[in-house]
Amino acid sequence: MAEQTITVAELIARADPKAARQALAAEVDGRLVDLSAEVSADAQARPILPGEAAALDLLRHSTAHIMAEAVRALFPGVKVGIGPAIENGFYYDFAYERAFAMDDLPAIEDKMRQIIKANTPFVRCEAPREEIRRLFADQGEQFKVELIDDLHDQVVSTYGQGSFVDLCRGPHIPSTGRVGAFKLLSVAGAYWRGDEKRPMLSRIYGTAFFDKNELKQYLHMLEEAKKRDHRKLGKELDLFSFHEEIGPGMVVWHNRGMMLRMVLEDFERREHLRRGYQIVQGPQLLKRELWERSGHYDNYRENMYFTEVDGTAYGVKPMNCLAHMLIYKSKMHSYRDLPIRMFELGTVHRHEKSGVLGGLTRVRAFTQDDAHILCRPDQLEGEIMGVMDFVGEVMAIFGFDYGMELSTRPDKSIGSDEDWERATNALRKALEASGRPYEINEGDGAFYGPKIDFKLKDALGRQWQCATIQCDFTLPERFDLTYIAPDDSRQRPVMIHRVILGSLERFIGVLIEHYAGRFPFWLAPEQARVLTVTERADDWAREVFAALKNAGYRVEMDLRNEKLGAKVREAQLLKVPYMLVIGDREVDERQVAPRLRSGKNLPPLDLAGLLALFAEQARPGAAPPEE
DSSP: OOOOEEEHHHHHHHHOHHHHHHOSEEEETTEEEOTTOEEETTOOEEEEOTTSHHHHHHHHHHHHHHHHHHHHHHSTTOEEOOOOEETTEEEEEEEOSSOOOGGGHHHHHHHHHHHHHHTOBOEEEEEEHHHHHHHHHHTTOHHHHHHHHTOOOSEEEEEEETTEEEEOOOOOOSBGGGOOEEEEEEEEEEEGGGOTTSOEEEEEEEEEESSHHHHHHHHHHHHHHHHHOHHHHHHHTTOEEOOTTTOTTOOEEOHHHHHHHHHHHHHHHHHHHHTTOEEOOOOSEEEHHHHHHHTHHHHHGGGOEEEEETTEEEEEOSOSHHHHHHHHHTSOOBGGGOOEEEEEEEEEEOOOOGGGOBTTTBOSEEEEEEEEEEEOGGGHHHHHHHHHHHHHHHHHHHTOEEEEEEEOOOSSOOSOHHHHHHHHHHHHHHHHHHTOOEEEETTOSBTTBOEEEEEEEOTTSOEEEEEEEEEESHHHHHTTOOEEOTTSOEEOOEEEEEEEEEEHHHHHHHHHHHHTTOOOTTTOSSOEEEEESSGGGHHHHHHHHHHHHHTTOOEEEEOOSSOHHHHHHHHHHTTOSEEEEEOHHHHHHTEEEEEETTSOBOOOEEHHHHHHHHHHHTSTTOOOTTO
16 A cells, blocks of 8 residues: 655644744655655655745745746846855855846846735756756756766756746745745856856846844944944054055955964963963975975965975965874873973965955955963863863953854865874863863864864854864874873874964954954054144153053144144044043143043043053053943
């Protein structure tokens, strides 16, 4: 007797009619399926309802298909690439006789509204691979044909709604009318399949939500993000620049930006020394044979730069670990010496593809607050937890909340299964002991070991990956690192690779956007500016300036014969935390009139009071007075 089957929608309706009306798809036997899918009448189905992360992904992927249908209708001859849901939205790639522009988006949105209003169902079709290939070949959809040629499945699926059919695994929402609110956001160029040797396509980005208010809030956040864009603020605050004459992805730091870096670097050195790290430094060039021994040459060389000196091949370092291992190996170590923690503010170079470069957050030359901890296996969990505590303390100083991910073994890796299991278990135990929630990120570890990634959440709720902890049994083996155990045998140490801020360039970019350029006093490249009202105030202004300079504060002085309002405005544009106004009254009473960049005036202070205020504000993590 044939097994009785029903649709997933019918199965859900049996148990909960209300959920059936709201459901967008369902989870059956651990996989997402359409509501129209046929399943056993005895199956268990969990409805996917609005409000779940999976539901939002379904909505956005389906809205991407609606956008592609609209583009096909409006621009005959357009060829379709791929169109996935991504974090915060979706995109679709198109090849057309010209590049799409922002001016094209209103018409596409209007057509999408018509498609949504028609409430057309998304229909799944499964057919032999060659049949689907012929379908797209006849349409001249060469990108789809290429994707099918890379598939090993003998049966493939398409989804269609209205006049549009696309290669897709699905699932999708039941019909176009389930889209609540959407907006097309931007247009960019994108190489087909991310390969800069392949055709350049037009990528249209958009987002979708179930509720118009959610969309409104998101668009407001995007507007705020534009104001905070570190590339825009970096220019306005005179922090850094990029120059085509130098090359893409290479940052030029101006005086104010370098001052900000110096403050961060000094903070890092103090914090590492306080926690028992040794400060070390390795060279920029290392012989290629070292990169071959480490596995970087086989697994990472597409991201590296190579050169030749006196007939010998060298690699420009993309990481700092090799020199640190050689420092360890330069002398014998006892089990009593461990752990050894080596810290370097090391500049590295990586060949990032030009299409992914963006301001400070993705560059080709950057400095990492890199450290490597060599420890005994019995010390491993404690050292990992120590780094986790370090990250937590530092992120609290900058005002970041964060989440954690455990990234496991990638397809391309070195080392034994046993070593990977030991390393992954050590990280998992530390995460569980921390008591904080974490997620599993399958297959995203480094090629030499698993890792914990820390995802910072900024003032706008956006996530940034900065800190990381990697556990490595493999490189100590490859470089024959040992220590003398209590029984006089030679044992292998474990190595922890870790960064706290990560790339300083990236972290500064995140900080600029997090603070909207209004750095707290302890971090600001210029902490105060002395402003005079008349020339009579110049002598007292110089005294105040000298006292603050001698106390170690980053202060400037403006004695120009300009109106006070113009001087204040200039300092405010540079987001200087304090403007110290000195007029006739302040000269007579030997005081200053502090003014915050927010425009708020503080009561007059004498020099001792001002120094006391600044001393309190200079503590890393101190809350600014305007807050």
